[in-house]
Amino acid sequence: MPDVLVFIECSEGKPVKTALQALGAGSRLATELGGVAIALVIGGDGGDLGKKGAGKVLVASGDAVKAYSPDGYARILADQAAATGAGVVLASATPMGKDFVARAAARAKCGLAADCTELKVEGGKPVAVRPVYAGKAMLAVQAPGQLWATLRANAFGEATTALDAKIDPVVIGFDTSSLKAVVREIVEGVRGKLDVAEAEVVVSGGRGLKDPAGEGKQNWQNLEKLSEAIGAAVGASRAVVDAGWRPHGDQVGQTGKTVSPKLYIACGISGAIQHLAGMSGSKVIVAINKDENAPIFKVADYGIVGTVEEVVPALTEAFNKSLQG
Amino acid sequence: MEIVVCIRRAPTTDARIKPAGDGKNYEPGGINYDISEYDKYAIEAGIQLKEKHSGKVTVLCMGSKEATKEVRTAIAMGCDAAELLVDEAFRDSWATANALAARIKTLPHDIVLFGWNSVDNQSAATGQMVAELLGLPSVSVAVNMEVADGAAQIERLAAGGKREKYHVKLPAVVTCQKGLNKYRSPNMKGIMAAKKTVVTEMPANAPADGVSVLRLQPPPPRADGKIVGKGSDAVSELVRLLREEAKVI
Numbered sequence: 306m307p308d309v310l311v312f313i314e315c316s317e318g319k320p321v322k323t324a325l326q327a328l329g330a331g332s333r334l335a336t337e338l339g340g341v342a343i344a345l346v347i348g349g350d351g352g353d354l355g356k357k358g359a360g361k362v363l364v365a366s367g368d369a370v371k372a373y374s375p376d377g378y379a380r381i382l383a384d385q386a387a388a389t390g391a392g393v394v395l396a397s398a399t400p401m402g403k404d405f406v407a408r409a410a411a412r413a414k415c416g417l418a419a420d421c422t423e424l425k426v427e428g429g430k431p432v433a434v435r436p437v438y439a440g441k442a443m444l445a446v447q448a449p450g451q452l453w454a455t456l457r458a459n460a461f462g463e464a465t466t467a468l469d470a471k472i473d474p475v476v477i478g479f480d481t482s483s484l485k486a487v488v489r490e491i492v493e494g495v496r497g498k499l500d501v502a503e504a505e506v507v508v509s510g511g512r513g514l515k516d517p518a519g520e521g522k523q524n525w526q527n528l529e530k531l532s533e534a535i536g537a538a539v540g541a542s543r544a545v546v547d548a549g550w551r552p553h554g555d556q557v558g559q560t561g562k563t564v565s566p567k568l569y570i571a572c573g574i575s576g577a578i579q580h581l582a583g584m585s586g587s588k589v590i591v592a593i594n595k596d597e598n599a600p601i602f603k604v605a606d607y608g609i610v611g612t613v614e615e616v617v618p619a620l621t622e623a624f625n626k627s628l629q630g
Numbered sequence: 631m632e633i634v635v636c637i638r639r640a641p642t643t644d645a646r647i648k649p650a651g652d653g654k655n656y657e658p659g660g661i662n663y664d665i666s667e668y669d670k671y672a673i674e675a676g677i678q679l680k681e682k683h684s685g686k687v688t689v690l691c692m693g694s695k696e697a698t699k700e701v702r703t704a705i706a707m708g709c710d711a712a713e714l715l716v717d718e719a720f721r722d723s724w725a726t727a728n729a730l731a732a733r734i735k736t737l738p739h740d741i742v743l744f745g746w747n748s749v750d751n752q753s754a755a756t757g758q759m760v761a762e763l764l765g766l767p768s769v770s771v772a773v774n775m776e777v778a779d780g781a782a783q784i785e786r787l788a789a790g791g792k793r794e795k796y797h798v799k800l801p802a803v804v805t806c807q808k809g810l811n812k813y814r815s816p817n818m819k820g821i822m823a824a825k826k827t828v829v830t831e832m833p834a835n836a837p838a839d840g841v842s843v844l845r846l847q848p849p850p851p852r853a854d855g856k857i858v859g860k861g862s863d864a865v866s867e868l869v870r871l872l873r874e875e876a877k878v879i
Contacts, residue, residue, distance in 0.1 A: 316789075373794070375758065375767075375768055375769070375770070376761075376762075376767065376768070379762065399789055400771065400786075400787065400788045400789045401788065401789065403754045403755075403770070403771075404758065404770045404771070404786075405758070407723070407753070407754070407755030407756075407757075407758040407759050407762075408758040408759065408761065408762040408768060409762075410724070410755070410759070410840070411724070411727060411758070411759035411762035411763055412762050415724070415840050416722050416723065416724035416725075416839060416840015416841040417723060417724065417753060417755050417759075417840065417841065418841050419723075419752065419753040419754060419755055420752060420753075420754075427844075432844060433841070435752075436752075436849065437750065437751055437752055437846075438641065438645070438647045438656075438749075438750055438752075439643075439749070439752065440849055441645075441646070441647040441849065442647045442649060442656065442846050442847065442848060442849065443846070443847045443848070443849055443850075444843060444845075444846050445843070445844040445845045445846075445847070446722075446841040446842060446843055446844060447841065447842060447844055448840065448841050448842070449838075449842070452841070453840075485766065485767035485768075485798065485799075485802075486767040486768060486769055486796050486798045486802075487796070488794045488795065488796060489795050489796060489797055490794075490795040491788070491792055491793070491794055491795070492785070492792065492793040492794075492795065493792055494790055494791025494792045494793070498790055498791050499790065500789055500790045500791065503789070503790075506878075535879065546808075552791070552809075553807070553808045553809045554787060554791050554809075556808075558643075559643040559749055560643060560667045560668075560749060560808070563752070567878045568872065568876075568878040568879070577644075578643070578644055578646070579643040579644060582643075585849065585852065586849075588876075588878065589872070589876045589878045590852075590855070591868065591872070597857070602855065602857065603855075604852055604855070605855045606852075606853070606855040606856075606876065607855060607856060607858050607868055607871055607872070607876075608855060608856070608857045608858060609857070609858055609859060609860070609861070609864045609865070609868060610857060610859075610860045610861075611860055611861040611862065611864070612861075615861055615862050616861065616862055616864075616865065619862035619865045620865045620868065620869070622865075623865040623866050623868070623869045624869055624879070627869045627870075627873060627879070628879070
C-alpha cells in the first residue's frame, strides 16, 4: 500500500520530461509513505529510470502498445494498479494522461484527482491539491482507497536521488483486436512547436497586438521572435482566439489551457479574470501593456508600461544580448 | 440516430470564487451560472448530427434543480428531449459518471457527447469514465468528427498541436473541444419549444464520491509586483531582474 505507481509516458521510445517530473513527485511521496515509486513504462525504454527515482520499473511492450489506445493503456495501468497494490497511482496531466487515466481510474473503480499541483501526507494518508475554477480556488482531496491523480506539467521537480531499480516486463493480457479505439494516424502540428501547457516559458499575445492579417502583422512576427529568443511557447488570450487570430490550442485561460511555466510574459493582454485564472500559477509573470491601470499589472511580478510595438522588439534584443553575454 | 449529450451547469467564467464558511464549498452569493462552455460544442455537434442523419438529441444533466435553466437552454438550441438527474451536492467526476452511465444504459444511444472539460471542476474525466463504465470506445478532445455507416472518424488534439486520427465503431463516447464547430445561439422558435418541453426529473443514482473534499481554499497570494519602467528604456533592467533576482533566465 505505501508504494506509488507512476505511469511513464514516452515519445519515440523515451520518457517525456513531464513523466520524469511525475516520477520525482511519486518518489518523494513514496518515501513519506514508507514505500517506493514503481515506474510503469508503456511502449518505451525504462533503462535509466532508477536514476530518476524509481525503486522498481515495469515495462509493457509489444504489438498491443505499438499504437496508442485509450482503452488499451487504461487496461494496462488499471491491471498494474491492482497487481502492485499501490496506495497511489500518478501520471502527468498531458493530453495523453488526461485522456486515458480517467478511464483507467474508472476501471479500478476509483475517482480521480486531476491536474494536481501539490501532493502531501496528512494523518498518514496521501492528499492531493488541485486548482479548480482555473486557479481561483484550490481543492484538497483524498480517496477512501487507492488515490489516483494526474499532475500538472512543471508543478513538480524531478527526483534528485538515484536508486538501483530492477526492471520487469509486464505481461499484457489482451491483443490489439480487442481494443475499442486505436490511433490510426498522427497528423503533425507545426514542427517543433512547444505546447503552451507544457512549456517552461510562455510568451502570450492579446488584443493589443492587433489583427495579424492587418496592422498587427509585424507585432505577431515580433512576438514569435521574442519566443524564439528565449525558447518559449506562444500563447494567446481568449479575445485573440475568438477573433481567429491564433489557433484555439494556444489559448490560455479558464476556457483554454491553464499554465504554470517558470516565466510567463503577457504582451498586450489587459488581464480579464478568465485569463488571469489560467496563468496566475506561473512562477514569474511579466506584463507589457500601454495602460498602466490594466488588471494584468495586479498579478505581474514585473511590468513595463509601453506599447507592444516598442517594447517587444527591444526586449528580444535585450534577451539576445544577455543570453550571448 | 440516437444522440445523448451530457451537460453541466457551472459558474460563468467571470465569477469570483470565494470559499464558504464550511471550508468545502464556495460562497454561492452573486454567482451566475451557464452551461459549461465546452458542453456547448457537444450540444452543437449533436444537433448537427441530427440535422445530417435525422434522429433525436436527448440532453442529460446531473445537477441541482436549478439546472433546469441550463437544460432548457440546450432545448432552445435545438435538442429534442431533456432529463435532469437531480443531486443537490457538488459531486466529483466518479459519482457523476456513475449516475450518467446508469441512466444512459436505459436510453437508446448511438453516440454520447460531452464537453472535453468542465470550467469549474476541470477534471476532464467524466466522459472517459462513462465510456469505461459502459464498455464503449472513447475519443476525447475531438476537433473534427465525421459519422457514417455506424462508425465515426475523429481527430483529437494531442501534445504539441499534433492531431491523432481515430476510427471507432458506434456507439461511442466523444468529448468535444473548441474548434469542432461554432455553436449556435437559441432562436425564437427554440425558446418557445424550450418553454413547452417537459424536463423529466429523477433522483441521480450516484454512489459516494471517488475523491472527497477535505477543503476548498483561496489560491496562495502572489507577492506585490513592481513596474520596472516605461517603454523600451526599461527592457535592460527587466532582463537583469529576470536573470539576477527572479533567476528564471
